[in-house]
Amino acid sequence: MIPIVVLTGFLGSGKTTLLGRLLRHPDFARTAVIINEFGEVGLDHDLVAVSEESFIELKTGCLCCAARGDLALTLEDLLRRRAAGTVSPFERVAIETSGLADPAPILHALMREGGLAAPLALCGVVATVDAVNGLATLERYPESVKQVAVADRLILTKTDLGQTQPGDLSACLAALNPTAIRLEASFGNVDPARLFDMGLPASLRARDVPTWLGSDVHTHASFKNHPAHLSCFTILRAVPLKAVTLTLFLEALAEHCGGDLLRLKGIVNIAESPDRPAVIHGVQHVFHPPAWLDRWPSADRRSRLVVIGRGIQQPWIEALIDAIEAEVAEVAAGA
């Protein structure tokens, strides 16, 4: 499987600088790059040193608005050229979004059946945040809030400029997305091993799951001053869930939250599979089937669901699961 990493971040937050640095690292030489620039003249292409044949600039429009079909075609074309040997045998794909892009529709497109050619799979999202202007950007631009909220890794850039407000920004990022791992990039340098170790939901090993879920988060955080009203919280359930409970829960979640569900990821103790937990991952109403781990990553066998959304209330989610569980138990008891 070839992992796809989405690199997002607001205008001027250092995405291209970061990408350029990463691609010079020997471990990331075999990376195909797709850059989505939204403007008359693309400049990013010139700023990223990468082999020409595995570099593609998508200038037909913003990926989150109108050009998602172009992305799928571009990925298919890359795979065809890889199979034909006309591009180097890349081992991963990095997609740099435009700075104004809402990442949710892009993730949505990458998860859809037919949206991706067979061996490609979304691996994770990296978002850059400007340490100097990031706080003001987050206060003014809803797109930047969503970019931060859906990320698996947050990269604080421009920390070398000396005019930063790391404390305030850090608190803001923690409120928006407490599960993402935060890293600092000075002059665009960041440890690549920490950046792309997110793992694929379908191929996660047990030991990778805590990292993928984002440390052991038991918190509820919200950013209610922002018009986007984003919140992130973790649902913990000690009692294993029946498979049908999980199905009904996800159906109801999609039905009632839809586009407000920016992301859900979790590890679930399924009653019918006590030794092999299920890993679930969804964006908006689109989910992948559960991936089954060979074993539990730790002695903690509680189900953990990380929910990132807009206006989604934790008590409602808890009450929904409680009610479905109670009904499934009643039906099982023959009532």
Next chain:
Amino acid sequence: MSSELEVAVEALLAHSLDAWRVCANISREADGGLLIVAADKRVHIARAPPNLPFRWAVADAERTRGASSVTGVLRHVRAALDPNHRSVRLRIEPLPPASS
């Protein structure tokens, strides 16, 4: 209404009204059902009669709808009280096999 399920359904409906920003009151009726009263709507939720192929009956002034699960109850209640909501169906999209 006193079973664990019925208590859970009442709690779910109360949280749902809050989540949907619907101004309404929920109360338990003498027949054991739940009554939700909003500004211009009344919705009654009760166990379906045993001769029907449903577990629940959700009634408003216009009609009574059957529901086979609490998620169905939730769907009918929202349709009655929050008609502008556009529901979305869950889509499961397969991943390529890890070995490919």
